[in-house]
Amino acid sequence: MHKLTILLPLKDRHIYTERWLRFNLHDDFLYFIADGSFGDENEKIIKQWSRKNILYKKFNPDKNILTYIDKMKSSLDEIKTPYVINADNDDFLSRATLMKLISELESSEDLVAVQGRIAFFSEKNSRFVSFKRHKDHQHLCNITELDALRELVSNFNPFWYALTRTEVQQNIFSIFERIKLDNAYLAEIFQSAFLLTYGKVGCNSNISYARQSNPTTSNAQNDSSLSIEENPQLDFILDQNFLDKFNLLCDELSILLMVDRKEVFKLFRSLYLLAFQNSEKSYKFNELIDEIGLRIITKLKNYFENSLDENQLLLKIN
Helix, strand or coil: CCCEEEEEEECCCHHHHHHHHHHHCCCCCEEEEEECCCCCHHHHHHHCCCCCCEEEEECCCCCCHHHHHHHHHHHHHHCCCCEEEECCCCCEECHHHHHHHHHHHHHCCCEEEEEEEEEEEEEECCEEEEEEECCCCHHHCCCCHHHHHHHHHHCCCCCCCCEEEHHHHHHHHHHHHHCCCCCHHHHHHHHHHHHHHHCEEEEEEEEEEEEECCCCCHHHHHCCCCCCCCCCHHHHHHCHHHHHHHHHHHHHHHHHHCCCHHHHHHHHHHHHHHHHHHHHHHHHCCCCCCHHHHHHHHHHHHHHHHHCCCCCCCCCCC
């Protein structure tokens, strides 16, 4: 009986799919391939790799984050194994480490997920030219929910590629679907936040996942399954829809934690202040320096740093 399903959401980037299948298919695991591509190239490739442990499903194209969230939620609802892990088609997973992570989850009912080390590699002319380990998640593991959330927002390190109990991921994406979450940046932050809220996360020092840091084409980067803005700082300040969704997610967290929503705002206040600081830096180092914009951002940052107490984030939050 299989215990783990590897969930592979696709959005085009077929140039990586055959390589992924060649190196990541193992009899020990089930595979759910959720194809939200606009073209049919991925479908043609996967049909050539027909296996009993692969379930392929074609979805409506991932035209935005809403359709991506719907695809992930629908896929998770169909997964019957007790554990699941997300994957992207330009990355690699370690079978040996995944087996260890499964054993750790099986041996502790307190754990909702286990995170191995994440490594990064780059490719040039079809050859791997660099490989480095990412910092681990030890500071977030095996501590209380509130302490883990404090550490998460002060030193963000996502759990997107953690091996997780399937029902927990189903619950998280149910929340995303219910509030109609349409921002990839918030999806990544709050997937990790909710995971830490549902229980403790274990850490393993072995590399479980290797990510490609330099997709070979610009289209490959843009077509990644969860395309996250590099610098979404101004969304914190100016985008009311962004703030509304942030509010709803904080409400959900406060319910799960059984604390006042102000306690959750305290936890995430550092993200707001960091947003101002990063916006200020982006103006300073832009080749076309916008002096007016820089002055506005700096004054806003100083105002919020000096005038808001610890129970507030922005004036737009009630």
